[in-house]
Amino acid sequence: MAGILEGRVAIVTGAGRGLGREHALELARQGAFVVVNDLGTSLNGDGLSEGPAQDVVNEIVAAGGTATANGADIADFAQAKELVDQAISTYGRLDILVNNAGFVRDRMLVNAEEDEWNAVLRVHLNGHFAPMRHAAAYWRQEAKEGRTPVARVINTSSGAGLQGSVGQAAYSAAKGGIASLTLVAAQELGRYGVTVNAIAPSARTRMTEGPFAEAMAVREDGFDHMHPGNVSPIVAWLASAEATVSGRVFEIEGGRVCIEEGWNHGPSLDLGHRWDAAEAGPHIRQLLEQSVAPEPVYGA
Template identity: 60%
Template structure:
């Protein structure tokens, strides 16, 4: 085994199940010490199978135990395999929770090298049926839940760089195909995931001077959030493996979180099964310049002519 992340300290949010769990285990297998963050709430962000019914998520943190705590279960898996890990139950969409997450890594292991932002949940509705609270909750956990851990980790790394200890720091954000193309019934989730791409690009540009690389993935895998979507996608007979297993996504995340990814920043990768794609985002297509103001009729005619020469956009998921 390469032990690519030997000696590195890695924080993974939403690491109690699904993709986050797979990432945490994969980093530990490569020698990293892992801080496993998870609130232990249900698919929609309310107390679920891993939290007492009717009890606010924040209150469940005082009653954490192995049987009912997905973060602790992942920690136990890592330790049973000979690795090092601790659990963290703070809400990363709050400044206090995000700050305590970074502090947990520093207080326990004396350093922080990689942050993987992964936490999130769904509240799907068609746009006209979507409540304001469901919009706010999903944007909060995905977009704010990326921003705050990133902000606090970056502040630490900036201080290290200014003290002459420039880190080889890595941030891996989690977007989605829904954020790149849109997804019917997921306007809140799609907007948040698109925002994560914008956040990634800005953070990569701003933090490069401090030794921090920032990239994003748009994964496709079978998790609690997608189990109905991929319910019929099992082992691919021609490939000999479960193409939708979350473990297929983690190798790229581990590499992006390791020193070996030096020089790669501000990129978005789509990853699914055995496929990795560099997403190229918005680029200038056909253009016309009159060098003067258009009339509305001219603008319309020109727009239609340009669209006739442009690439057809990808289809919105579910359309």
């Protein structure tokens, strides 16, 4: 399979279904050797199965590509290292890491349980940190030994993490954390030849087809703008040597790509001395009038 990723080695986490599956297929279509990682869990993270990952591997191989399955828990630090080591030992190198794995346990904040909160943050935040940490250590060593890589990390944030989403406090917090993690990693890893970006995809998956079923419908013109495969070509481009951009978040839906501008310094006022709480109100209200209002929270 010749393409813009020919000969490059990629890991895609959570690649047994949905977006991850489409990413793995597209990267392979573009010539990458792909390690397909998936625990095979249910939508809320329960149960284990090697089937989904192997099914994607079989599909890639049947189409003439190269892939291998992996069942590591990417939120477990040791297992994440084993995942990175598998890619390197199997294909001799690692060039691309696509952090995609995740699940939801939606609750209104007043009904959220501690174990649900911890589980969502674990799979999303730990599940991004751990593989990236081990991949980064490998790339840093490569750079130190004079083999500076052309490596790419593509993380998965969400509109929920950027604008917020009612009923998804844990998921929104985790995805917002991933966006910030992306900014930091981009700055820290650039010296080693690594770019780090994030996507905020809108697509029909197990996590969205229930609560957002109406928005997921095929358009009247016949374009299935919510098919998860629409997102993957942008992921493939970000994984290529051509994509030198780093530290950005790309919102993707159908044929639309939007570069998120994130937090920026807005209007400010420096009194030159300590504030008096009783007198702060008028000044703060004036700054708010000068500032750009945040976009509405999803579901508000």
